[in-house]
Amino acid sequence: MSAEFCCIGVDVGYTNTDAVILRGNTVIGWAKTTTTKDVTGGVVAAITTALREMQSQGHMDSMSQVNIGTNQFENAVIQRRNLAKISVIRLCGPTATSLPPCIDMPADLCKVICASTHLLQGEMNTMGPR
Incomplete structure (x- = not known):
């Protein structure tokens, strides 16, 4: 049988972790395991x-x-x-630095996860004349 590309879908619930392998709309493999405390082990x-x-x-x-x-x-x-800290790196300079990183994120969530933000040179004006 020739190799085809497939997709694995995993759903981690409180008690069970389910995995299914699809080739198109056809299930060609599946499993149900107990969800582990560390989540990764069950996945x-x-x-x-x-x-x-x-x-x-x-x-x-x-x-x-x-x-x-x-x-x-x-x-x-x-x-x-139980969220990991992240750094936000945005290529936006020199012309698009007026909006701070995480502007559309709830402030309390940003405070919990955002370790640092960096606005770097590299913005490309795609709206200007060509």
């Missing part, structure tokens, strides 16, 4: 199990993307807890 287990099932059915496809959805992520953002 790895679900993906590994789904890949093994796919291969056991004779599919040797290549993955083109992985999509992961998780309630834990949503809750971390909503509760403003």
Whole structure:
């Protein structure tokens, strides 16, 4: 069988982590595992199990993307807890520095996650004459 590109979808719930492998609209592998406290362990287990099932059915496809959805992520953002600090680097100078980084982000969320911001040279005026 020739290799085709496929997509892995993972949903991390409070009790179970589900993974499915799709080739187009056809499911060629799937798994349901227990959600782990560290989340990553359950995601790895679900993906590994789904890949093994796919291969056991004779599919040797290549993955083109992985999509992961998780309630834990949503809750971390909503509760403003267990979030990693980030640095925002924006290529905007010299003409587009009037709006600060994270201007459209809630101020309390920005305070929790934003370690530093950097406005750098490199903006390209795409609206001007050509």
